[in-house]
Each structure stands twice: as structure tokens, then as C-alpha cells.
Amino acid sequence: MGGYTPQKLRLMYLAKILYEETDDGHYLTRKQICNRLSEYGFEVPNRETFADDIKWLSIFGIDVVSDKIGKDNHYHITTRNFELAELKTIVDSIQSSRFLTESKSGKLIKKMEAYASRYEAELLNRQVYVSGRIKSSNSAIFYNVDVVYSAINRSRKISFLYFDILARRIRNSDGGVELKTEKVYRHDRKVYIVSPWTLISNNQNYYMVGCEDDGEIKHFRMDRVADAHMVDEPSDTRPFKGMSVPDYAEKCFDMYDGYEERVTLRIEDPMYPIIADRFGRNKTVVAVDDEHLDVTVAVRVSNQFLCWILSLGDKVKIISPDRVVGDMRKLLAGRSRMYS
Secondary structure, three states: OOOOOHHHHHHHHHHHHHHHHOEOOEOEEHHHHHHHHHHOOOOOOOHHHHHHHHHHHHHHOOOEEEEEEOOEEEEEEOOOOOOHHHHHHHHHHHHHOOOOOHHHHHHHHHHHHOOOOHHHHHHHHHHOOOOOOOOOOOOOHHHHHHHHHHHHHHOEEEEEEEEEEEEEEEEOOOOOEEEEEEEEEOOOOOOEEEEEEEEEEEOOEEEEEEEOOOOOEEEEEHHHEEEEEEEEEEOOOHHHOOOOHHHHHHHOOOOOOOEEEEEEEEEEHHHHHHHHHHHOOOEEEEEOOOOEEEEEEEEEEOHHHHHHHHHOHHHEEEEEOHHHHHHHHHHHHHHHHHHO
């Protein structure tokens, strides 16, 4: 600390003042800046020293703009690490993430405000709305995610408990029935030992993709993971050999497990943008006639996938393979019995 002097420290506070109190729409004059420096306990620099300070900030890479307006120079920061539109996008992502608790969302948004001027931070505050959204109640999720990433980087297995949130009927003193949600651990608090492969964000939730010793690929929602620890045992991710994370994510529907298959869909031409948007590169297209296309896609077949096809109406039909067509018939027959 002996090499530091108040003059050197003054440069840091000058940068702090400019970052916090100026932007493209707000400026400070030299007098206003000097008054702020005096509030921090620094002697007011003369004009020459002040000009040198601004020059040194610019040499360091802080983009300070000086505009002559009337008799005074007006100073403001013009370039930041994040543009306001970028910060708003990040804040909206934080707000909408179900795997983050309300408390953690608030803390992260507060940290993002540090990258803006106080005027821009007020705009971010106006955008913030978290209360009432569906959010996780698992406050340990950040710790658990860190354990998973560490295990992936070190090629180690992890152990954890896995739970569901279930509704229980509770009879009250008046004889009525109330529903109460509670955490229920799967398989009597079974300790899962998993070789993690990757983490995937899907439908506002965070999933770990991995496999147990039997080699079966499974998905685990991170907000339902508890007591995660890295195990001093090499992971075995051979079931994922040759797979890429983007391709795998495109094949899964809301991270539901299913068997992998190449499915051919016969679609009317106007439906092609929807199919192309969902499957990206994992498809081949053949023109059947002037109005229809056969699109073959790689997908993990699950009820979620079949229901998605049904949601597209009569303009999309599964035509092969027979196994998937049969699964669709079974699904429709079951729903028909339910509503008959």
C-alpha cells in the first residue's frame, strides 16, 4: 500500500463518478465532478491536473467524451461493457428463469445494475417484475450447478438426492379437505450416483444430462437436486460418444426421456417454418407434390413429442416408422376413452 498516493486513488474515484453518474443522456461539468471528488475527501484539482486525469483515463481505455456547451465542458462515459438494451435482455432472462429463486434473481439483477449509470439502473428497476412468477424454492441450486460443472471439468461422478413436489390431501378440523404441497424424495431418499455429461437450459428450467452405471441416459431438473457432492470416481460418459450438445438438445422435447428415432412427417407447405424452427439442422426434406413435404427428423420420441404434433392440427401427420405411428394411435385411443 506504501506506493499508493491520494492522487493515484483520485483517478479511481473519478472513474467511479463518471461511470455511476453519466451516460449518453447525462453529463457532469468539471465543477460538478470536482465537488463530488471533494465529498470523497480529495483536494480539488486545478484545470491542468483535471485535464491530465481525464487524459489518463482515456489512455487506460475508459471512453470519456468532453463536449463544449456554453462556457463549460460537459463530461460523460459513452461506451460501457454492456449497452442498456443488452442489460434489459439479461435482466429479463434472470426474471423469467424458473430455476432461480426470487431472492437470487433480485441479487443478480442488483449486480447487473452496477454495469449501468444510476439513470439507466432506474430504467432496469422499472422493468423488474419477479413477484408472482413461478420460481424455484431451492436456494442451493447455484451450489449444485457449481458441483456439476466441477465434476464435468474433472471427469468425476456426482452423488445427490432427487425430489418431487407433490400435493397431499389434508383433512382440516371442519371436515373439509385442503391440498398441501410438500417435498418428497424419490425411492426413499435414494442416493443417485451419476456421470454428468452437460447442463441444458430448456423451457426456463435447467437440466443435467447424465447416466447412471447402467448406461441409460437420464435428465435431472437442477431445482429438484439436493445435497450434491462430487465423488472421487471417474465418470463414464461413453453413452454420449459422438453426440453434440446442440444436436441432443434439439432432439429432446422439454427434456422428457424417450427413445431416439428418425421420424418422417408429412406436412402441408405452410407448416414448414414451424418444423424448421423446431428441428434446425436435424432434418431432411423431400417434396411429395405441389402442396406437401415429407420431413424426416431425428427426435427422442415421448408423449410430449406426440402431443406437440397433435397441437399442429391436421396439417402435420406422422407417416413412419410404424412404431411411432403405433404410439400415436395408443395415445389417441387413451385420450378418447378418457373423454368418452
